[in-house]
Amino acid sequence: MAERLVGKPAPDFTLETALGDGSDFGKVSLSDYKGKWLVLFFYPLDFTFVCPTEITAISDAAEQFKAVNAEILGVSVDSKHSHRAWINTPVDQNGLGKLNFPLGADITKSVARDYGILIEEEGIALRGLFIINPEGELQYQVVHHNNVGRSVEETYRVLEALQSGGLCPIGWKKGDKHLVAK
Numbered sequence: 001m002a003e004r005l006v007g008k009p010a011p012d013f014t015l016e017t018a019l020g021d022g023s024d025f026g027k028v029s030l031s032d033y034k035g036k037w038l039v040l041f042f043y044p045l046d047f048t049f050v051c052p053t054e055i056t057a058i059s060d061a062a063e064q065f066k067a068v069n070a071e072i073l074g075v076s077v078d079s080k081h082s083h084r085a086w087i088n089t090p091v092d093q094n095g096l097g098k099l100n101f102p103l104g105a106d107i108t109k110s111v112a113r114d115y116g117i118l119i120e121e122e123g124i125a126l127r128g129l130f131i132i133n134p135e136g137e138l139q140y141q142v143v144h145h146n147n148v149g150r151s152v153e154e155t156y157r158v159l160e161a162l163q164s165g166g167l168c169p170i171g172w173k174k175g176d177k178h179l180v181a182k
Contacts, residue, residue, distance in 0.1 A: 038073060
């Protein structure tokens, strides 16, 4: 049985990255996000078919996330060079185009393994999405089959619900009332 991560300190990481504008490489660690919310998402591989639909949709919403003190980091088991090539490949040629966040290279697969989403026999990650609070505690995770893309709107809704600090019923949105414990 997989170890529970939600409610515990998020597994630490340091990753090389391809910058979202495709111009260069960088490095990022969990500690770089201290004081901010982090939406950390894993996808299986670069140059695939479902992944660009998710990655570009999240990129399009990046300013919305930044407005509520949240950063975004995408990760796969590909190299930083593959990430950069994919960012610099035109969208009409199965590329991503410029992104509003970096892509992390988990070439050793250690981060996907630490987050419990590595498919060992295939050497790729499941579609795992994690929301980590400013103190570094994992607050939310969703993991599902690689054939189905995730919802940016639901991720944002959950982030706002977590930030609200209250008891949020199904479908809760910012401005809705919280539940009152009786």
